[in-house]
Amino acid sequence: MAPPIKRRRGDLLRRLVWGGLGLWACVLGVMYLTRTARAAPVPGDRVLKPGVSIRGMDGREVALLPRDSAVAVLAATSECAACRVGVPAYREIAARLKAQGIAFRVIVGSDSAAARQFSLLLPDPGTVTWDPRGKLLRTIGIHAVPTLYVVGRDGRLLRSWSPVPPDPRIAEVVASAPGAAR
Known part of the structure; x- marks a missing residue:
């Protein structure tokens, strides 16, 4: 049989104080996040400015929002299982959208050897860019x-x-969305 646990006099008080401080830290953290976090945009919100360009994997500058067409922007990472599984479908989606006159851009949210290999599987390397810190994705x-x-x-x-x-x-x-067709 295990010996009984000896408790010192201040243990309960110390637990209450530190437990309470931990709770307040959580409350303050949630309050901070709710004040600073941006909500996800809804249809009708402006999310891209014309003239913003990205550097593709092949090194050339590509307009994120082309002047003459709508654009489909896919965000993915190499660490995401659903992203890796969906690569063949994304290639097919990109081909169909290109045939309908809608541009397709991919933003890969990491920059590592695995991300570079993943990017090679995606459609047209000129339309794929890396965003390792997530600045573009947050924007x-x-x-x-x-x-x-x-x-x-x-x-x-x-x-x-x-x-x-x-x-x-x-x-x-995508092509049937109002404003997407030419």
Whole structure:
């Protein structure tokens, strides 16, 4: 049989004080996060400014929001299992959107050897960019991956999916969004 635990006189008081401080730290942390966190954008919110360009994997500058067409922006990471599984569908979606005149951009939210290998599986390397610190993703309002935004020519969000269903038929839904067609 185990010997009884001896408690000192101040243990209970110390636990109450430190436990209370831990609780207050959690409360203050939640209050800070709710005041500083941006909510996810809703359709109609401006998420992209015309003229913003990204550097593709191949090194050339590409407009994130082309002047003459809507754009589908996919956010993904190499660490995300759903992103890796959806790669064949994303390639098909990109091909179908390109045929319908809608640009397709991919933002990979990490910069590592695995991310570089993952990026090679994605469509057109010129439209894939890395965002290791997540600054671009936060600017756009993407909080989870995989996320697909459809943005009109004016920079306003038309439609969003999070997580993205890995189904090539989503390209037809994207093209039918008001403001996406030419």
